[in-house]
Amino acid sequence: MSKHTSTHIDPALVAGNRRTMAGYAAQHFAWTCDKGVATITLNRPERKNPLTFESYAELRDVFAQLRYATDVHAVVLQGAGGNFCSGGDVHEIIGPLMQLAMPELLMFTRMTGDLVKNMRACPQPVIAAIDGICAGAGAIMAMASDLRLGTARSKTAFLFNRVGLAGCDMGACAMLPRIIGQGRASEWLLTGRSIGGDEAERSGFFNRVVLPEALSEQAQILAAELASGPTFANGLTKTMLHQEWSMSVDQAIEAEAQTQALCMMTEDFNRAYEAFVAKQKPVFQGN
Template sequence: APLHTVEKHYNPIVRELIAMPKPVIAAVNGSAAGAGASFAYAADLRIAGTSAKFLMAFANVGLTADSGASYTLPRLIGHGRAMEMMLLAQPVGAEEALRVGMVNQVVPDAELLSTAHALAAKLAAGPTTAYAKIKEALAAAADGTLEDALEAERRTQADCGATEDHREAVDAFVNKRAPKFIGR
């Protein structure tokens, strides 16, 4: 039954987090273990409270990683560190997670949600089409060749260059004002 739960419930969440055209922010406090940690790894940005700990303890119960951790974690921290986390099942605290690139920012626990909300508001006010295209290009580059990455950049840059947001940004730059993005 646990494998059925992973395939039926957890894997669709991971797929959606990665494929979603909007930036996904994970705010992590306390322990993030197993699938909970995997969801955080699948986010685009991770903010950790000082109490956050990440744990991949599957080996302790005779299992391997699930919910996409074998895909996402090495892309964040490298193959060697991911292997170490999964084989040794030792928790990684917030400051170490920041040092190795597992999280983008560490804040006091009491400021975690307000920091995540402020970041979400900043992103929501930005060029959301460009953010979707950034995710698309990075995904193509992560799994492809240099030529795949160059083609994805060409295509996504052309898509963004045709948006109202790009025209607005150019006009704002020329007129020395802040742009007002509309997501088109």
């Protein structure tokens, strides 16, 4: 037995902090889980996969649950029918919002923000596979993902100002400048114009552009690669990338020192060393 292995874990602790999600039954989108990769497919292709109050809430909740999932190590977020997501459904969200008072409007905007918070807080890398329309809340979900694969024909638009709203939606004014720079983010959020796939890649929003017919496969290959890596360490990398936005350099260096010391206590660190000595490729297990 490894010196790092606990001989006993209280069942109550496990029950409250570990869960499996392969059998999760999604109500408002498609969900699959295979070999550590969960795939969320927004599946209202006849409307270009818009969000509803119900799908917003379920997405918020499923990303919260992923913090405790033991069988999910990477997530692919995609849309059905050649489009990613057209944003909030005009008839099922925008129209009803016109009838709400301020407390309920704030309830809605906080719910949408909580989706982004939970995407950032889950330890699994989230890969957005973006084809066709990626607008409004769809563009925000792409932004909140860790990696973005797109196609040349994709159209990304942070179009809030085109419907009379501010571009500061769901964390956009904090996150988008860190991805593409302040100048580009200002233009995208102030004009709401549509960004083609090649420009999105040049701007750093897309990690790379692939052919539409290869998009889903390439996202799954990337997700499988991440899922087979040192997932505990990868989760801490994601956490530090997010938390260090609000740290000074000295604070970040100290936080990373503590984080790296934690990783040195893992079995994956031992496995990597032993594989190196044996001139083999390490087989990580995420602990």
